[in-house]
Amino acid sequence: MMDERKVRVRFAPSPTGPLHIGGVRTALYNYLFAKKHQGDFILRIEDTDQTRFVSGAEEYIIESLKWLGIEPNEGVGFGDGQFAPYKQSERKNSYRQYAEQLVASGNAYYAFDTSEDLEAMRERLKASNVDAKYDSITRSTMKNSLTLSEDEVKQRLENKEQFVIRLKVPRKEEVKLYDEIRGWVNVNTSSIDDKVLFKSDGMPTYHLANVVDDYLMNISHVIRGEEWLPSAPLHVLLYRYLGWESVMPKFAHLPLLLKPEGNGKLSKRDGDRLGFPVFPIEWKDPTTNEILSGYKQNGYLPEAVINLLAFLGWNPGTAQEIFSKEELIQAFSIERVSKHGAKFDVNKAKWFNQQYVRHVDNKILAAELKNNVTEKNISVDEIYVEKVCGLVKEKISFTKELWDYSQYFFVAPTSFDESVIKKRWNEKSAIVLNDIIESFQNSIEFSHSTIENAYNEALIKNEMQSKDFLQLFRVCLSGVASGPPIFEMAELFGKENTILRLETALKNIKQ
Numbered sequence: 001m002m003d004e005r006k007v008r009v010r011f012a013p014s015p016t017g018p019l020h021i022g023g024v025r026t027a028l029y030n031y032l033f034a035k036k037h038q039g040d041f042i043l044r045i046e047d048t049d050q051t052r053f054v055s056g057a058e059e060y061i062i063e064s065l066k067w068l069g070i071e072p073n074e075g076v077g078f079g080d081g082q083f084a085p086y087k088q089s090e091r092k093n094s095y096r097q098y099a100e101q102l103v104a105s106g107n108a109y110y111a112f113d114t115s116e117d118l119e120a121m122r123e124r125l126k127a128s129n130v131d132a133k134y135d136s137i138t139r140s141t142m143k144n145s146l147t148l149s150e151d152e153v154k155q156r157l158e159n160k161e162q163f164v165i166r167l168k169v170p171r172k173e174e175v176k177l178y179d180e181i182r183g184w185v186n187v188n189t190s191s192i193d194d195k196v197l198f199k200s201d202g203m204p205t206y207h208l209a210n211v212v213d214d215y216l217m218n219i220s221h222v223i224r225g226e227e228w229l230p231s232a233p234l235h236v237l238l239y240r241y242l243g244w245e246s247v248m249p250k251f252a253h254l255p256l257l258l259k260p261e262g263n264g265k266l267s268k269r270d271g272d273r274l275g276f277p278v279f280p281i282e283w284k285d286p287t288t289n290e291i292l293s294g295y296k297q298n299g300y301l302p303e304a305v306i307n308l309l310a311f312l313g314w315n316p317g318t319a320q321e322i323f324s325k326e327e328l329i330q331a332f333s334i335e336r337v338s339k340h341g342a343k344f345d346v347n348k349a350k351w352f353n354q355q356y357v358r359h360v361d362n363k364i365l366a367a368e369l370k371n372n373v374t375e376k377n378i379s380v381d382e383i384y385v386e387k388v389c390g391l392v393k394e395k396i397s398f399t400k401e402l403w404d405y406s407q408y409f410f411v412a413p414t415s416f417d418e419s420v421i422k423k424r425w426n427e428k429s430a431i432v433l434n435d436i437i438e439s440f441q442n443s444i445e446f447s448h449s450t451i452e453n454a455y456n457e458a459l460i461k462n463e464m465q466s467k468d469f470l471q472l473f474r475v476c477l478s479g480v481a482s483g484p485p486i487f488e489m490a491e492l493f494g495k496e497n498t499i500l501r502l503e504t505a506l507k508n509i510k511q
């Protein structure tokens with residue numbers, strides 16, 4: 001799909017609320033594609049619909065991209081390139097001329113219909129069971145520059161009467177467009193209405209602003225969600241009528257993100273319903289104060305979010321699943337993006353995070369765990385906390401689980417997993433434990449290998465198989481049935497503490 005043109009792609013959200021994870025994926029695919037082809041990635045804020053403006057949404061989008069490290073080269077919040085400004089409301093004055101150009105070439109027209117006129121048209125058509133659209137048929141019955149005399153139009157414009165500019169969509173014409181993911185898409189213009197391009201408030205609509213800016217900003221590829229596919233034929237018409245078809249960007253419409261059950265688009269309510277975030281970072285609705293949870297606050301690492309999002313709609317064609325951002329850039333291609341909706345899988349998302357958590361430096365994890373420990377008024381050595389993190393990090397999916405999985409490293413257990421005791425404790429158990437204690441007392445060195453040897457000796461002496469005793473031994477030391485490698489754990493407890501724990505267990509369990 002490559003040609004000589006420099007790759008320039010854009011992520012063009014409207015600041016109408018927090019950025020949904022589907023939007024983040026669109027940004028990510030644009031980013032990966034741009035980086036792969038040494039191109040530019042642009043953030044453009046499409047805020048021409050002032051009625052849908054939500055305060056804080058723009059800042060939220062910028063913060064989310066920064067947290068994830070999907071940083072644009074140019075755009076709102078990321079520094080001006082040669083095409084600034086990147087916010088459409090600040091480009092307000094550049095659109096009207098193109099709408100006028102379309103009127104002059106006969107591809108658009110002024111429409112003066114009031115909302116009552118439009119309502120009356122709808123009622124009329126409803127009564128005769130026809131689709132109520134402002135189009136090649138109905139336009140002839142309305143108040144526009146195609147039905148009114150030239151003088152009247154002039155007069156109305158001079159009187160500053162309210163008007164919109166509508167695209168004059170041909171009655172029946174095939175519009176063909178090539179989508180890089182779906183192949184050829186054919187649409188008959190009979191299904192498209194005469195879209196408003198320029199509104200009475202002096203602002204362009206999405207369609208006009210989007211096409212004009214993609215042209216002016218030299219965009220080479222439009223990579224966006226599938227929900228915009230129905231608008232694409234209209235955009236093709238605009239490029240054609242504005243005389244820009246030869247530099248029209250290539251289109252790629254990404255598959256939908258589906259609910260975990262697989263039916264329907266993933267919605268913002270699904271996250272709260274099913275217990276996973278649908279937004280990159282937490283969002284507090286400015287009007288209702290409702291809080292929608294974020295990946296960041298839920299303990300996801302940005303690298304893991306990128307990796308898991310990359311796989312929602314794309315795959316590398318190999319079995320490899322863990323990809324750094326650099327590796328994703330190398331491996332990514334539009335050709336391997338699926339046409340079919342991608343089902344969100346909560347467990348897979350956790351799995352990705354787990355893979356990344358286990359590679360986080362122990363020092364970084366320790367800083368988080370230390371907070372939990374000191375909150376409980378326990379004083380500990382920093383190196384000890386770091387070692388604990390090294391041992392338990394394989395077990396957790398989120399760093400916030402550190403304390404839950406490691407608390408017995410800081411507080412000796414006072415209760416012991418009952419199901420294990422019930423299953424494994426017998427008349428020999430106390431004897432074996434006493435022998436292990438004695439063995440430990442006699443050992444000069446206390447490393448995981450000497451601990452293992454001492455343990456094995458005590459078991460052999462009592463003709464006990466390790467498989468019948470090891471879990472009981474773990475419960476005596478930690479109170480719980482599973483955890484990190486047991487002899488390494490005992491090494492970290494140290495000789496005295498280990499012996500003390502076993503003695504305590506003996507006392508408590510026997511009672």
Ligand code: GLU
Nearest residue numbers: 012013014046210224228
């Ligand atoms: N402003 C549109 C949105 O909110 C952009 C669609 C496009 O990328 O063309 O998603």
